[in-house]
Amino acid sequence: MTILVTGATGTVGRHVVDQLIQKGHKVRALTRNPLKANLPKGVEVVTGDLSDPSTLGSALADVSGIHLITTGAEYTPLQTGPEIVELAERAGVRRVTVLWNGEKGPFERAVEASGLEWTQLQAFEFMANARKWADAIRSEGVVRDLFGGSRIAPVHEADIGRVASVALTEDGHAGKIYTLTGPESLSVQDKVRIIGEVIGREIQFIESSEEEREQMRRMGVEEEAIDYVISWHLNPPESASTVLPTVKEVTGLQPYTFAAWVKENADLFI
Ligand SMILES: NC(=O)c1ccc[n+]([C@@H]2O[C@H](COP(=O)([O-])OP(=O)(O)OC[C@H]3O[C@@H](n4cnc5c(N)ncnc54)[C@H](OP(=O)(O)O)[C@@H]3O)[C@@H](O)[C@H]2O)c1
Structure with missing residues (x-):
């Protein structure tokens, strides 16, 4: 099954993509502008806008897990989170990682209330x-x-990528909030x-x-x-x-x- 990475062209998302590819997983990357995406060969690039869930249909098809960002333009919390969570559940998504932005907004709360196996990744x-x-x-x-x-x-963004790729593809991380340093x-x-x-x-x-x-x-x-x-x-x-031991505990590697x-x-x- 495919894993969808949102924010895939961004600083953290690009590392999530790289880590999943390295581990041999099929990756689909969401972007608003595929012409600028510049993602590694083998990544399926799909167009979609998280602030308009009606654009996400093909991105969510046949996906087992999603790495989610929860903010859009100018780092404002995405108000569409609850709709996206509902669409993901309906599409049969099993696991999500959520990159937290400091304060819990509608997106994070909707994920917590859902039936998805979620792992929250918090970085100061x-x-x-x-x-x-x-x-x-x-x-x-x-x-x-x-x-x-x-x-x-x-925290180094590659360590967030490593933790996300483990949480999206291995058992034992559901319902955890990982603070990464x-x-x-x-x-x-x-x-x-x-x-x-x-x-x-x-x-x-x-x-x-x-x-x-x-x-x-x-x-x-x-x-x-x-x-x-x-x-x-x-x-x-x-x-x-x-300083927390979370990166080492989850990935087995020193941050x-x-x-x-x-x-x-x-x-x-x-
Ligand atoms: N900087 C920190 O210390 C810190 C700490 C904790 C959490 N965060 C949060 O972590 C997240 C990722 O940060 P980053 O630095 O990796 O991001 P970034 O490099 O600024 O890139 C932003 C990413 O978000 C995507 N994006 C923005 N609005 C979108 C929308 N409406 N629909 C679809 N995609 C959208 C962009 O995709 P396209 O342009 O390709 O569409 C791009 O991939 C952000 O939400 C940030 O708030 C930051």
Whole structure:
């Protein structure tokens, strides 16, 4: 049977696709724009829009499992979640993984209330979020960001992909909420130092919540949401910085370090 990956062209989804292919599974990838999808050979690419469930008919046919994202444009929660869950159940889907976005919305609640075998994947921070510093590092050798001292244990997107591929294809993961972290709790300043060490350049860190606020405004994020993000980063919950053994427990593999992520992506910063 085929596994459908939503968000397949995105940072995390692409790793879910790669991991499933590596394990020999048939993968179908959902995208709104197949011409831009650029997915590996052998992946069946289907067109569909999660904000319009009427477009998902062919994507859901003969699918045993789905990797689900729960947000659409500008990271706003998809209000269509309950309809998508109903369609998936009717299509005979058995398992789903749900990539959580911090707060439970209608989509997550509908999955929990369904008869599907669900596994929720929660990540406080993707290592790939460091990409937002790339332009300023390349051009000025600086990083401007919120509160340099607050710590989070970021996870490599490939580890989310590994966990998702296990949960979608093996028994024993239904009804679990997995919080996924990398192997270290890192402050923003730690991450900036590690990038500098890997690329061999000293990078200056400038604490600036105003810069961050402006960047979010340019992305169209609402003021209330900006305030929430800033106060969260000022004082992240203890759980966000706690290193957890989940990736190793589920996959049998050590999670990737942030230094490994930077090495893979060093070209972005040079
Ligand atoms: N960044 C973090 O630290 C963090 C932490 C936890 C959770 N998350 C959540 O994790 C999810 C995945 O993040 P990411 O960074 O991998 O995403 P990303 O790289 O920003 O890519 C977004 C993906 O979502 C798809 N998409 C967006 N709206 C869609 C719609 N209406 N219908 C179908 N597909 C749609 C896009 O597909 P096409 O453009 O090809 O259609 C693309 O594959 C997001 O929901 C994000 O909110 C992020």
